[in-house]
Amino acid sequence: MSIRIANDHGQATLYLGGRLDTTVARQTEEEINEGLRGTGVTDSLTIDASELTYISSSGLRIILSLAKNYNLSSIINVQPEIYEVMKITGFTRMMHIEKGLRHVSVDGCEVIGMGGVGTVYRINDDTIIKVFREGTTLAEVEKEVNMSKEAFVMGTPTAISFDVVNVGNRLGLVYELLYAETLSTQVRNQPEQLDLFAQKYADLLHQLHDIEVPKDSCIPSGIENERKAIQHISHYFPQEGIDIIMQILDAIPEGNRLLHLDLQAKNIMIQGSEPMLIDMGEVGYGHPLLDLGHTHSSMETLIGDYEQIIGIPKQLGIELWHRTLDYYFKGESSQAIEHRKRQLDAVACIRNISWLALSDSFPESVIRECQLTFTERVMKRRDYLLQVSETFKDWK
Numbered sequence: 367m368s369i370r371i372a373n374d375h376g377q378a379t380l381y382l383g384g385r386l387d388t389t390v391a392r393q394t395e396e397e398i399n400e401g402l403r404g405t406g407v408t409d410s411l412t413i414d415a416s417e418l419t420y421i422s423s424s425g426l427r428i429i430l431s432l433a434k435n436y437n438l439s440s441i442i443n444v445q446p447e448i449y450e451v452m453k454i455t456g457f458t459r460m461m462h463i464e465k466g467l468r469h470v471s472v473d474g475c476e477v478i479g480m481g482g483v484g485t486v487y488r489i490n491d492d493t494i495i496k497v498f499r500e501g502t503t504l505a506e507v508e509k510e511v512n513m514s515k516e517a518f519v520m521g522t523p524t525a526i527s528f529d530v531v532n533v534g535n536r537l538g539l540v541y542e543l544l545y546a547e548t549l550s551t552q553v554r555n556q557p558e559q560l561d562l563f564a565q566k567y568a569d570l571l572h573q574l575h576d577i578e579v580p581k582d583s584c585i586p587s588g589i590e591n592e593r594k595a596i597q598h599i600s601h602y603f604p605q606e607g608i609d610i611i612m613q614i615l616d617a618i619p620e621g622n623r624l625l626h627l628d629l630q631a632k633n634i635m636i637q638g639s640e641p642m643l644i645d646m647g648e649v650g651y652g653h654p655l656l657d658l659g660h661t662h663s664s665m666e667t668l669i670g671d672y673e674q675i676i677g678i679p680k681q682l683g684i685e686l687w688h689r690t691l692d693y694y695f696k697g698e699s700s701q702a703i704e705h706r707k708r709q710l711d712a713v714a715c716i717r718n719i720s721w722l723a724l725s726d727s728f729p730e731s732v733i734r735e736c737q738l739t740f741t742e743r744v745m746k747r748r749d750y751l752l753q754v755s756e757t758f759k760d761w762k
Contacts, residue, residue, distance in 0.1 A: 367382075367383070367384040367385060367386060367390045367394050368381075368382070368383035368384050368417070369381070369382065369383075369394065369398060369401060370383075371398075371401045371402060371405055372405075373402075373405035373406055373408065376406070376407050376408060376409035376410070377409065377410055377412075378405060378408045378409075378410070378411045378412070378436070379411075379412045379413075379414055380398065380401075380402075380411060380412070380413045380432075381413075381414045381416075381417070382413060382414070382415055382417065382418045383417030383418060383419075384417070384418070384419060384420075385420040385421075386418060386420065386421045386422065386424075386425035386428070387420060387421075387422040387424070387425065388422050388423075388424045391422065391424035391425055391427075391428060394425075394428065395428045395431065398428070398432070402436060408436050408437070409437065410436075410437045410438075410439045411432060411436040411437060411438045411439065412438075412439055412440050412441075412442060413429070413432070413438065413440075413441040413442070414442055414443055415441055415442070415443055415444045415445070415448065415466070416442075416443035416445075416466055418444070418448060419445065419448075420448070421448050421451060426451075426452075426455060426457070429441070429457070433460070433461060438461060439461075439462065440461065440462040440464065441457075441461065441462070441463045441464070442463075442464045442466075443464065443466040444463055444464065444465050444466055445465075445466050446465060446466070449463065449465045449466075464504075467530055467531050467532045467537075468529075468531050468532070469531065469532045469533075470489070470495060470531045470532070470533050470538060470540070471533070472487045472489070472495065472497060472533055472538075475487040475488055475489055475495075476488040478494065478548055478551070478632070478677075479496075479548060479632040479633070479645075479677070480632075480674060480675055481628070481632075481633075481645065481675065482499075482721050482724040482725060482728075483498055483499055483502065483647060483724050483725065484496050484497050484498040484499050484502070484536075485497050486632070486644070486645075489540075491545060492542060492543070492545075493540060493541070493542055493543070494540075494541050494543055494546075494635075494644075495531070495533070495538045495539065495540045495541070496538060496539045496541070496644070496645065497533045497536055497537075497538045498536055498537050498538065498539070499536070499725055499727070500535060500536050500727075501725070501726075501727060502536070502537055503537075504530065504537060506647070507530050507537050507539055508530065509647065510539060510645075510646050510647035511526075511527060511528065511530070511539065512584065513584075513585065513646045513649040514526045514527065514646040516583060516584055516585055516649075517585075517624060517643075517646060517649055520577050520579070520583075520624060521573075521577055522573070522574060522577065522624060522643060523570075523573070523640065523641060523642050523643060524642060524643040524644070524646060525541045525542075525543055525546075525642045525643070525644050526541075527539045527540050527541045527542070541644060543635055543637055543642065545637065545638075546635040546636060546637040546642065547635065547636055548631065548632050548633075548634065548635055548636070548677060549563060549566075549567065549631040549632070549634040549635075549636055549641065550631040550632045550676060550677030550678050550683075551677065552636055553631065553678050553682065553683075553686055554677065554678045554679075554682070557682060560682075560685065560686060560689065561689060563686060564686055564689035564690045564692070564693055565693050566636075566641055567631070567634070567641075567686070567690040567693075568690045568691075568693035568694040568696075569641075569693075570629075570634065570641045570643075571629065571654075571657075571658070571690070571694055572694065574623075574624050574625070574626060574629075574643075574657070575623045575624070575625075575654040575657065576623070577623060577624040578622050578623060578624075579622050579623065579624050579651035583651070585624070585649060585650060585651050586650050586651070587650055587651060587652060588625045588627055588650030588651060588652035588656050588657070589615065589618065589620075589650075589652050589656065591648070591650055592615055592656070592716060592720055593612075593615065594723075595720040595721075595722075595723035596608065596611055596612065596615070596716070596719070596720055596723075598723040599719060599720070599722040599723050602719070602722065602736070602737060603719065603737065603740055604745070606745070607740060607744050607745050610745075610748055610751060610752065611715065611716055611719065611744065613752060613755060614712055614713065614715065614716060614751060614752070614755045615716055617755040617756065617758045617759075618652070618653055618655050618656055618713065618758055619653045619655065619758060619759065619761055620652070620653065621651070621652045621653030621654065621655075621656075622651055622652075623651065623652065623653065623654055623657075624649070624651060625649065625650050625651060625652050625654070625656060625657035625660075626643060626646070626648070626649060626657060627648040627649065627650055627656070627657055627660045628645055628647075628648050628660060628661075628664070629643070629657065629660070629661045630661060630664035630665055630675075630676055631665065631676055631677065631678065631683065631686065632675070632676060632677050633645040653761065655709065655710075655713060655758060655761055656713065658691075658694075658710050658713070659709075659712075659713025659714050659716065659717060660713075660714075660717045661687070662687070662707075662710040662711060662713070662714040663713075663715075663716075663717035663718050663721075664676065664717075665683055665684065665686070665687035666684050666687055666688075666711070666714065667711070667714050667715075667718060667743070669718055669732075669735055669736055669739050670732070670735070688707075691703065691706070691707060691710075705757070708754055709754055709755075709757060709758060711754075712751050712754040712755055715743055715744050715751060718736070718739060718740070718743065719736055719740055722736060
């Protein structure tokens with residue numbers, strides 16, 4: 367059993383290693399108390415359990431004693447087996463306990479997706495991992511896990527991950543998917559099946575948009591999140607343009623349907639013949655128009671390297687998306703479908719800039735490209751966009 371104590375102006379950290387079992391419990395407790403007294407005043411105590419491999423009931427009693435006598439604020443880097451013991455015995459309800467994360471390497475792994483918040487790698491035949499941008503917090507990653515769980519319970523075919531890992535100095539989310547490929551990969555490898563893939567894409571969108579989000583759900587409002595995103599990045603753009611974007615956003619009807627809000631072709635995994643959703647960090651509720659507009663911004667009006675981000679040549683991706691919309695609006699006239707596509711093009715202008723709020727560390731070149739695109743798509747089309755947004759009310 368190893369013990370090490372560091373005290374930084376009253377903020378003490380106790381490092382535990384080895385087996386804290388009954389045979390060493392009494393001696394360990396004495397050494398801990400003696401060590402804490404010897405380092406000066408302890409205003410708060412953190413236990414780092416990264417090297418602790420076992421804990422007995424006697425060890426748990428030591429933890430309780432430390433919590434009582436030294437203002438124990440948290441136990442961090444707890445190995446999974448010990449975390450389960452603490453969870454079963456109720457310790458996770460009494461104090462803040464953080465599970466330690468295993469380390470995973472993506473060196474030499476195939477990149478199968480890349481977006482604003484991270485990159486998705488194929489680890490092996492069974493496993494993919496989404497590696498988040500540097501600076502992403504554990505709370506932000508856990509939010510995606512929670513959104514996946516919530517959406518799954520509502521009936522969404524989503525891949526759920528419970529395994530958050532460290533990948534170098536970044537966080538990752540592991541998904542277990544057996545022999546799955548992205549929709550982009552299948553489209554690229556079998557372009558002759560484009561019509562079939564478009565049907566699956568449309569069916570998945572309908573399946574998602576048929577789900578009503580209950581009022582007591584933890585799923586947030588997609589519209590409100592979009593407003594916050596626009597406000598966050600508004601300093602990049604002229605206020606006149608931001609006002610146009612806000613008017614388009616305000617014209618979108620209210621709704622309570624489940625929205626993915628980043629449903630581009632690389633965020634759909636095909637397992638067997640069944641589509642599965644990944645990348646659930648932006649899930650919200652609202653009107654399907656917002657979700658379709660978001661997807662339109664990726665599949666048709668994307669800013670950036672289309673083939674790298676979406677995974678297929680641009681013309682093929684645009685053709686896939688237009689066929690998907692034809693199936694989504696099946697039963698409406700060709701004129702009505704073209705009208706819907708114009709509406710989606712207007713909503714896509716929102717996402718063309720709001721995605722910058724996903725990170726505060728995008729390169730200046732990316733921001734500049736968005737600003738130039740904003741001038742062409744928004745500032746120079748002001749009257750047209752506002753005229754189109756007036757027609758949003760004709761959605762059911």
